[in-house]
Amino acid sequence: MATYQELKAQAEAMAAQAEQARLAELDEVIAQVQKLVREYELTPEQVFGAELAAQSNQANDEGAHKVPLAPQAAAASTALASTVKTALNPAAAWPFPTGSRP
Template identity: 55%
Template sequence: MATYLELKAQADSLLRQAEEARRAEMKVIIDQIRASVAEYGLTPEDVFGSKRAIRRTNTAQTSPSAPKYRNPITGATWSGRGRQPEWIKGKRRERFLIET
C-alpha cells in the first residue's frame, strides 16, 4: 500500500500533466477561433454582443416613486415603499395622504 506522501506526489504530478494538456488544447482552440474570426471578418461585437446591450441588462434604471404621504408637522414625505418612517408607524395612513 502506498503512503500518503507517495500518493500526494502522484496527485501533484497528475495536476501538472492535466494543466499541460489544458494549455496545449487551449492553444489549438484559440488558433481555430482566430482562423474563424479572420475568415469571416468577425468583430468583437459579433462574437460577444454589443456593450450597450450588456449594460442595459446589468443595470436596472428605476425612477423614484412619487410621495403618497406627508408629515403635516415637518413636511417629510414617504412613497409608501420601504421601511415606514417613525412619524407614520402605528398611525392611520389616511391622515397623511397627499391629496392630488
C-alpha cells in the first residue's frame, strides 16, 4: 500500500493534469455558453440568479467584460423572470402571494 506522502504527490499531479485539461477545453466551453446565451436570449438573472447577476453588474460597472445579448432579451426576460418557475425561483408559479407553500 502507498504511503500518505506518495498518495498526496499523486493527488497533486492529478490536480495539475485536471487543471491543464480544464484550460485546454475552456475556450470551447466559453464559446458554447455564449452561443446558448445568445440563442435563448438568456439574462444574467436567469443564468446566475439575481444575487450573482447583481454582483456581475457591479463588476461590469467597474470595467469587466460584458457578454452582449439581444436588445429585446433584457426587457422581455426581466418581466418574465419573476413569474417563471425555475430551480432558482421555484415558488414563482405558486398561486399564493407569499410564494410559500402550506
